[in-house]
Amino acid sequence: MLQIYNTLTRQKEYFRPIHEGHAGMYVCGPTVYGDAHLGHARPAITFDLLYRYLLHLGYKVRYVRNITDVGHLEHDADEGEDKIAKKARLEQLEPMEVVQYYTNRYHRDMEALNVLPPSIEPHASGHIIEQIAFVQKILDKGYAYVSDGSVYMDVEKYAKDYPYGKLSGRNLEDIVTDTRELDGQSEKKHSYDFALWKKAAPEHIMHWPSPWSEGFPGWHMECSTMGTKYLGEEFDIHGGGMDLMFPHHEAEIAQSCAALGHESVHYWMHNNMITIAGKKMGKSYNNFITLEQFFKGEHELLSKPFAPMTIRFFILMAHYRSTVDFSSEALEAAEKGYARLQEAYNRLQKLQAGAETSVEVSGLREKCAEAMDDDLNSPIVLQHLFDSARAINTVYDGKGSISAADLDELRKVWKDYAVDILGLRLEEQGAGDENRKAFDGAVDLLLDIRLDAKRNKDWGTSDRIRNALTELGFKIKDTKEGYEWSL
RNA sequence: GGUCGGUUGCCCGAGUGGUUAGGGACCGGUCUGCAAAACCGGGGACAGCGGUUCGAAUCUGCUACCGACCUCCA
Structure with missing residues (x-):
């Protein structure tokens, strides 16, 4: 039975869906104002793995992954400029043109990584009305206040009725003492209050009318709104990168509790970061490598181009809750490992069955299932597949034999786990046009x-x-x- | 400073009390015209110092180092 690590409880829990046979999952998607980099591949592949495994287990899954195309501010919640708008002005493009451009490129990169498209991919900009309604609900419940055309979450009041900070393990006192004093926060009661709706400054291009001002939704709003819109007031799984735990996901919990009176998410899952020479890879660190650069080998840190499947395999070699340190050397090792797997898969298709089985192939399906059930332990699944590859090679070399029944089962397990669940493109070689x-x-x-x-x-x-x-x-x-x- | 996490062999990376992780690299052997691949075998590791235990990489305490979050971030 599937166990997943719930950040909320800091332990592995058995996955028990709200609705028998159905699973709802929401994953924080990209902000489309730049090309996807390795860091984007991590959650995409991690939750693709989960999606694929849930499907394999027979669940009817609704997988929602948003496109953030409004509302993320450049520097801070008060003085910043909408990122999309800024980029648009710089490049003299319509904001939605930028959004479309990078969304297309994101899709292209995800397809290359064999990441399945989600069931629904909602845009924040397409759900302004719903977000306004959500903000209104929080206002109606008395957990928010209007100040100069903007709406802020009244965190202090909220924290009296609900445990604020439970996901990230903080309490309000910590946050009070640790929150940096920023300029221009005068319109907020407290520094830790966060925006639910922001009045647009004159230079903003993207803004919408609301009861409070011409403006745009706060940057946590879209996930609460779209998650509950498509998955229900309560749903099973919410995923994202660890860096989103605070404040983003904490704010989401607060918004949902404030508006609905209860939490929405049963299982919070967070993938760890990708590091480069031990440091987090990220947009603002100027040390990121885009996926396109990987595929083309165009970066000073890369010794050569790396195929999308090598990247996918590389990421699956590590457990999703561990950091994975990038280096060209590590990727080259992954490339060779993947080639070995590919070779074994090709040979598996060509093997001739014998009278009996002399190699060790039993229990592979169970071992793989056990590994996946244990919080999606893809490295262990790969370990078992490599063990299996050795057996395949032995038979292929004529130094062992395998019965027809065992061979049939082996092929099925590889198809199920390597191809369908891990999502490795092993069978698309030389398909016959x-x-x-x-x-x-x-x-x-x-x-x-x-x-x-x-x-x-x-x-x-x-x-x-x-x-x-x-x-x-x-x-x-x-x-x-x-x-x-x-x- | 606060909170959380990490430190495994040449490299990457699993593993939570006793049994070979796995991959890459390397060394030896089989095979081979040579090579490659494959197969067989091999060496090497659990940051340091204490504690618990018959037994610890695994539990516990301290120390050192590294990182993440606290600010846009996957």
């Missing part, structure tokens, strides 16, 4: 000629063909029967 068939045939022909040359001990011709193909990027392997090749 006409061009590809002709191409394969041509390469086979060359290697047949080489084989003849070898039989005639014409090493010159033999090596010439192998070297030339290797030069072009082919990998040639001699086997007892003849040869194998791959690109």
Whole structure:
């Protein structure tokens, strides 16, 4: 039975859905004012893994991942400028043009990483009316106040009735003493009050009418609003990066409790950060590498381009709650490991069944299930797949055998866990369109000629063909029967 | 400063009381015209100092170092 680590309780809990057979999950998506980097790949892949596993377990899943296209402010909640608007002005584009541009590119990168699209991908800008209604509810309940056209959460009042800070393990006193004094907070009662609605400054391009002012929603509003709109006032899982725990998710809890009188989320899940030389990779650290740069190898820290599946595999090699430290060396190791898995998968499809099974293949499905049930332990699943790869290679080498029933099961387990759950694109090699068939045939022909040359001990011709193909990027392997090749 | 987390072999990275993690690199062997791949075997690790225990990488205390959040952030 699936256990997931709930940040709320700081322990692993059995997943018990609110509605039998259904699972609702909400994940904080990207702010679309820049290209996706490795850090965006982490939550996308982590929660893709969860989504895929829930589907595998037979749940009907509604997966909501938002697009943040309004409301995140440049510097602080009071003086900042809407990020999207700023970028738009700089580039002389319509705000929605910027949003569309980066959304398209985000989708392209996610598709490359084999991240399944969510069931619903709501835009904050498309839910202004709902957000205004949500703010109004909080006002009606008396947990917010209007000040100069903006609406703020009355955190002090809220904290008297609800435990504020429970998710991130803070209490109000800590927050009081630790919150930096910022300029221009005069319109807030307390520094820790956060904006639910902000009056737009004249230079703002993106703003909407509301009962309080022409403005835009506070940056935590969209998740509370859209999460409950599409998943219900209570739903199962909310995910996101650890850096969002405070204040973003804490504020979400406060907003939901204030408006609805109860919490919305049963399981809070947080993926850890990606580091680069031990430091967090992030937009504001100027040390981030975009996914496109990875795919093209265009960054000084990268020794070469890395395929999307290498990135995915690299991220799955570590547990989602651990930090994972990036280096070109680590990625190269991942690349080789992935190739080994790919090779084993290809061979698995070609294996011939024997009378009995002499290699250790039993219990693979159970072991993989056990690992996934244990808070999505993808590294352990990979460990089992590698163990299985050894068995496959043994049989492939003719040093062992496998029965028809075991072979069939093995193929199914690999399909289920490696392809469907881990989301590795192992089976899309050389799928047969006409061009590809002709191409394969041509390469086979060359290697047949080489084989003849070898039989005639014409090493010159033999090596010439192998070297030339290797030069072009082919990998040639001699086997007892003849040869194998791959690109 | 407050809160939380981490420190595992050459590198990445699992593991929570006793049993081989796994991957990459490296070394040796088998195979091979050579090579590659594959297979077999190998060495090496649990930050430091105490404590609990028959037994600790795993529990506990202290120390050192690193990081995250507290401010936009995945």
